[in-house]
Amino acid sequence: MTILHRFRIPLMVALPALLAPVLRADDETPSDAPTTATGIVFHDRDGDGLRGDNEEGIPEIKVSNGRDIVKTDADGRYTLPIDDDTILFVLKPRGWMTPLNEDNLPQFYYIHKPAGSPESRFPGVEPTGPLPDSVDFPLSPQAEPDVFRALFFGDTQPRNIQEVEYIAHDIIEPILAEGTDASFGVTLGDIVFDDLSVMKPLNQAIALLGLPWYNVIGNHDTNQDAPNDELSDETYERIYGPSYYSFDHGPVHFMVLDDIKWFIPEEGGRGRYTGGLGERQMEFIRNDLAMIPEDQLIVLMMHIPLVNVEDRHELYRLIEQRPFALSVSAHTHYQEHVFIGEEDDFHGAEPHHHVINVTTCGSWWGGAPNELGIPHTTMRDGAPNGYSVFTFDGQNYDIEFRAARLPASHQMTIFAPEEVASADASSTEVLVNVFGGSERSTVEMSFGDTGTWLPLERAAVEDPYYLRMKALEESDTPPPGRKLPNVITSPHIWRGTLPADPAPGTHALRIRTTDMFGKTYEDLRTLRIR
Secondary structure (H helix, E strand, O other): OOOOOOOOOOHHHHHHHHHOOOOOOOOOOOOOOOOEEEEEEEEOOOOOOOOOOOOOEOOOOEEEOOOOEEEOOOOOEEEEEOOOOEEEEEOOOOOEEOOEOOOOOEOOEEEEOOOOOOOOOOOOOOOOOOOOOOOOEEEEEOOOOOEEEEEEEEOOOOOOHHHHHHHHHHHHHHHHHHOOOOOEEEEOOOOOOOOHHHHHHHHHHHHOOOOOEEEOOOHHHOOOOOOOHHHOOHHHHHHHOOOOEEEEEOOEEEEEOOOEEEEOOOOOOOOEEEEOOOHHHHHHHHHHHOOOOOOOOEEEEOOOOHHHOOOHHHHHHHHOOOOOEEEEEOOOOOOEEEEEOHHHOOOOOOOEEEEEOOEOOOOOOOOOEOOOOOEOOOOOOOOOOEEEEEEEEOOEEEEEEEEOOOOOOOOEEEEOOOEEOHHHHHHOEEEEEEOOOOOOOEEEEEEOOOOOOEEOEEEEEEOHHHHHHHHHHOOOOOOOOOOOOOOOEEEEEEEEEOOOOOOOEEEEEEEEEEOOOOOEEEEEEEEEEO
């Protein structure tokens, strides 16, 4: 029998669990089962995960059971109530780090499921046996400056090993080749695409980056044969731990939220999901935020965009009084900056900034393959697949869009005719898709050698290159590969027209954009005037 302890515990504690009888998921919990757990958060001086005689407890460290949060006392000890389905976890503080497993997944939790998970298509947690006398959490010191970076992946979502290889070649290899100074990474849900056995090889591929990697649960990461929401994340828990938790890195407080609510709508019906947090998680959020100073930046990470979460307004009440709050999701397979305000009953002094992150799998690995056999998988807003680099600096942050396989300077596509008559120039439209652009971006155009920059207007239109690809798919000679999803009105396209009566010849059409963080990017394409 294998006991699933998500961190190392002393052998004298582990052995009783190994000798305990195996409980089936439908067995009754023994009447003398403990109702509280206790343990010590300690300084793991030798890094072996086991508490030695010279490894003292650390005071003032937060520990949770998924609802309550307590701080360790002067000796590093905590006590928390539990039941027979509890995950205890430490909230990593600034300047300390939890152990990592062989796939660089943080080991910050202990699963207490004496009877284990119920049977399901993808295995959950094996019976953990009796609660140890002391559930201890090791921490090791690490430097965490005020300024640091993190990588954000949205919807890696491989269906199979082949698509794990797409991720490895398309995303992981270029990051390794270029190098990264990121402190950690996050996958914002839909880690895989329904087949939860693919989680392990994907974890191994991402682990090549050498970064601690945190994960958010998505709707495709659930046990879809589960009868209710409480049992829908058993496999996720086995691999990644609690489906919601929080940690500090540098001066920033990060909250990983589970906004996937799984339910069976009717007797014998097929399971479905909706966006929701639930009462127990909301209590954890309330307790967590109550311990965070109002002048500290909080970053909420989730899968379904916040505006589509049923009980979001209760969360709004908690964050709208905080001047430094950011939230990040994925799920939609397009990139967008959303500023939530009064129209959605958010009453903060400023609109809340919510980022719908670029997806790593793009359009679910659709589209024609390139010379390496990897689908181009352009997202339906016309932006390429990729990831984001977040830079945090105290209460401030900025975000950079990174396209897969392409240099960091690739931030836009420019759509214009190849050739235009001079007399028709002033009525010739130019469209620019700025992948990471928002309503707070400025976009300008300069044509030829005039040196004059003209502002472009944000336009609610579909990406013309994506429309061309969709038309080709419907033609008599469609390209190979999985069909792309239907196009959407892109939230980050700008429009303008060429200047009147340009001189004949080949000219450079230059585009300059400055984002909401003050970062400026330039690109160009050539155009012939006849």
